[in-house]
């Protein structure tokens with residue numbers, strides 16, 4: 001017989017199907033169980049559309065609908081109690097007469113934050129919380145950042161050679177294996193925006209889209225404070241939504257938006273990180289993937305403005321080139337695995353565990 005933890009893991013697996021489609025909403029999965037048998041399952045599939053609980057209830061066959069009054073609803077996140085883009089899930093649970101709810105995480109959103117649990121309990125529903133809470137929080141770490149920090153979840157990502165270089169100076173240098181590059185495209189599909197610095201844009205001429213995995217492509221963002229990018233650059237092809245932090249360039253732009261910044265600071269540098277995060281927040285972009293180069297990654301670290309670091313370490317040696325950034329002292333290794341010949345490591349902030 002499946003334990004509550006087994007059923008919560010099933011909720012997490014269902015929740016993951018929403019990756020890339022629901023941000024800045026949380027990924028949520030729900031399972032309905034009656035007398036040890038799953039009678040319904042659902043997940044939050046797209047931003048603005050039905051929540052996991054609604055889809056789980058809808059998946060129960062007409063013949064089994066009466067079983068809901070004896071069922072347990074497992075849900076990876078506290079159901080909502082407010083009118084957002086959809087009606088409150090608490091109303092649905094009460095209307096269907098579901099007598100018991102098991103939850104991994106209380107919703108950090110102040111509009112919910114325990115209110116649903118209180119309403120359910122007040123109506124006589126048994127509610128158990130905290131089942132695999134740490135795993136649930138890790139799964140939805142981007143959502144927690146979005147709500148608690150009021151900015152996108154910042155993921156710093158790079159690939160480095162075995163001897164610690166990002167690439168040869170001034171030359172596009174492939175470092176990761178094709179399999180690892182496919183993983184990077186999956187990460188792109190799951191992000192809402194992707195950023196590179198001026199030199200990366202000039203040297204690599206990246207497309208920054210998701211060509212090698214299922215799912216959408218993120219908003220492309222590039223730094224070009226001095227308007228140095230050639231109009232022939234992929235990032236200026238105007239084919240997909242793109243933001244350029246820099247002066248407007250001549251042309252009839254449909255998908256490209258320019259954000260001129262105030263003048264350089266006395267140190268000769270621009271202040272742009274908080275400006276960008278604010279604009280991304282306004283545009284409801286919940287996850288920012290920063291793909292380098294070293295200078296840009298270093299600026300996020302210097303401001304201590306990062307939530308996650310993903311590193312692909314190859315076995316090849318470059319002997320010289322652009323030095324890879326050093327990990328912050330508060331980086332805590334959370335995952336490590338191999339993709340083909342490369343090693344993948346994921347760190348989060350030690351204080352976030």
Ligand SMILES: NC(=O)c1ccc[n+]([C@@H]2O[C@H](COP(=O)([O-])OP(=O)(O)OC[C@H]3O[C@@H](n4cnc5c(N)ncnc54)[C@H](OP(=O)(O)O)[C@@H]3O)[C@@H](O)[C@H]2O)c1
Pocket residue numbers: 157158159160165166167168169170171172173175196197198199200201203204223225228268269270271272291292293294295296297299322
């Ligand atoms: N292996 C990997 O994962 C990976 C990923 C990305 C890039 N790369 C490699 O890394 C190299 C590029 O890295 P990088 O560190 O040299 O450059 P970068 O981080 O891509 O861009 C840095 C440049 O952006 C501009 N910039 C950024 N912040 C600024 C600020 N606050 N004020 C003024 N200007 C600012 C400056 O351009 P100006 O100097 O023009 O003023 C600065 O030199 C390339 O060789 C690329 O191939 C490797």
